[in-house]
Amino acid sequence: MTSNPIPWDLLPDTARMVDGRLHIGGCDVLEVAERFGTPVFIYDEEHLKTRCREGVDAFDDGVAYASKAFLCRAMARIAHDAGMHIDVATGGEMHIALAAGVPGDKLVFHGNNKSMDELGFAIDSGVSRIVVDSFDEMDRIEALVEAGRPVPSVLLRINPGIDAHTHEYLQTGVPDSKFGFPLTEGIATEAITRARESRAMEFRGLHAHIGSQVFDVGNYAKAIASLAPFVNESSAEEFSIGGGLGVAYVEGEEADTITAWAETILGAAKASGISARILAEPGRSIVARASVTAYTVGTIKDLPGVRTYLSVDGGISENPRPVLYGSGYEAFLARAPESLRPMRARIVGKHCESGDIIVKEADLPADTVVGDILCTPVTGAYGHSMGSNYNKVARPAVVFVANGNARLVVERETYDDMLIRDVG
Numbered sequence: 433m434t435s436n437p438i439p440w441d442l443l444p445d446t447a448r449m450v451d452g453r454l455h456i457g458g459c460d461v462l463e464v465a466e467r468f469g470t471p472v473f474i475y476d477e478e479h480l481k482t483r484c485r486e487g488v489d490a491f492d493d494g495v496a497y498a499s500k501a502f503l504c505r506a507m508a509r510i511a512h513d514a515g516m517h518i519d520v521a522t523g524g525e526m527h528i529a530l531a532a533g534v535p536g537d538k539l540v541f542h543g544n545n546k547s548m549d550e551l552g553f554a555i556d557s558g559v560s561r562i563v564v565d566s567f568d569e570m571d572r573i574e575a576l577v578e579a580g581r582p583v584p585s586v587l588l589r590i591n592p593g594i595d596a597h598t599h600e601y602l603q604t605g606v607p608d609s610k611f612g613f614p615l616t617e618g619i620a621t622e623a624i625t626r627a628r629e630s631r632a633m634e635f636r637g638l639h640a641h642i643g644s645q646v647f648d649v650g651n652y653a654k655a656i657a658s659l660a661p662f663v664n665e666s667s668a669e670e671f672s673i674g675g676g677l678g679v680a681y682v683e684g685e686e687a688d689t690i691t692a693w694a695e696t697i698l699g700a701a702k703a704s705g706i707s708a709r710i711l712a713e714p715g716r717s718i719v720a721r722a723s724v725t726a727y728t729v730g731t732i733k734d735l736p737g738v739r740t741y742l743s744v745d746g747g748i749s750e751n752p753r754p755v756l757y758g759s760g761y762e763a764f765l766a767r768a769p770e771s772l773r774p775m776r777a778r779i780v781g782k783h784c785e786s787g788d789i790i791v792k793e794a795d796l797p798a799d800t801v802v803g804d805i806l807c808t809p810v811t812g813a814y815g816h817s818m819g820s821n822y823n824k825v826a827r828p829a830v831v832f833v834a835n836g837n838a839r840l841v842v843e844r845e846t847y848d849d850m851l852i853r854d855v856g
């Protein structure tokens with residue numbers, strides 16, 4: 433147990449203490465919560481822009497933002513304006529990015545089961561690259577081109593068979609994976625031969641994504657070293673190493689910067705003699721620490737000899753990560769971010785299940801009371817994007833803060849929104 437205040441390095445770049453209260457982007461978090469209601473995702477716009485620029489600089493423009501981590505039009509514009517491509521993994525993500533004004537030729541289209549409609553949409557939108565994941569997908573692309581569509585440029589997703597030491601569900605490059613063409617049994621070679629020979633695909637290169645929330649960047653060097661002969665033999669012009677750089681969520685965790693990650697990757701590529709242009713697709717490392725979620729404390733239930741349960745007005749609907757991956761988070765009060773946190777409590781949501789846990793063992797100020805605005809930091813990635821409205825809990829608002837201004841970028845869902853598609 434720790435009673436330390438929240439570590440400042442888990443907060444967004446512009447987080448400051450002003451009169452004892454937390455300000456982000458020059459805005460008082462308590463005022464933002466009051467004005468927009470809770471739960472609310474509060475993103476530091478400067479932090480987002482800085483990370484996007486860092487990615488572009490580090491990878492010499494060869495970088496796409498993995499929009500699955502967090503996507504709304506405002507985010508797509510920030511990534512695009514910084515010079516990033518945008519990685520979209522479904523027709524839905526592609527639609528949002530295009531609706532933000534991102535040109536099709538700045539999109540990279542992913543997915544292990546792209547439908548005919550999605551592939552047609554991607555080709556019609558002129559996406560920069562389709563990252564092909566299966567022979568069945570090749571059949572679909574060939575059928576689309578046969579029917580008159582233009583020939584798309586493709587990368588082939590290769591499964592390198594690497595254990596990236598992260599949560600089982602976040603590993604994608606192990607031998608037993610649904611993603612990509614495995615290197616084994618000549619399958620990847622067969623895929624390259626087919627792509628090269630096909631008149632329906634312009635083969636540009638290869639792609640490998642080893643997993644997500646990877647702390648040890650040495651895993652990337654390993655993957656690159658093992659893939660290098662293959663990349664060179666295929667005469668790939670481009671080689672994308674995917675995303676996956678880990679971020680710190682709780683006190684004591686340490687993660688590399690995007691710049692250091694890029695140095696490892698580019699250094700390994702050089703050392704392995706790869707001549708292809710190196711591309712990358714960070715998601716989490718761009719957006720995770722940019723946001724804090726602000727909740728209102730609704731109940732504090734002390735069960736003598738058992739534990740204290742503290743309920744907030746959200747839960748697994750806006751942060752399913754603790755229940756899905758056992759992910760840890762910290763918590764603190766916006767009115768007192770530098771307070772010691774000697775009170776141990778389990779922070780839970782308002783959903784009808786016991787697994788609805790936001791922080792399993794949270795440390796909080798001893799004077800935490802009902803009505804307090806409680807924040808969890810590092811919620812910018814895979815929170816809003818994986819949200820649901822389970823129990824018909826409305827999806828939270830998303831607010832961007834910068835230079836003393838708070839602007840709503842995604843409205844809170846309303847009860848009536850939940851009836852829009854209920855046509856029975």
Ligand code: LLP
Pocket residue numbers: 498500501519542602641643644645674675676677713714715716717753757813814818
């Ligand atoms: N590229 C590809 C092909 C991917 O599949 C992913 C993530 C990324 C890039 C971006 O990875 P990142 O830099 O964000 O780690 N829901 C999980 C994470 C799933 C990641 C899926 N793919 C979580 O909440 O931890």
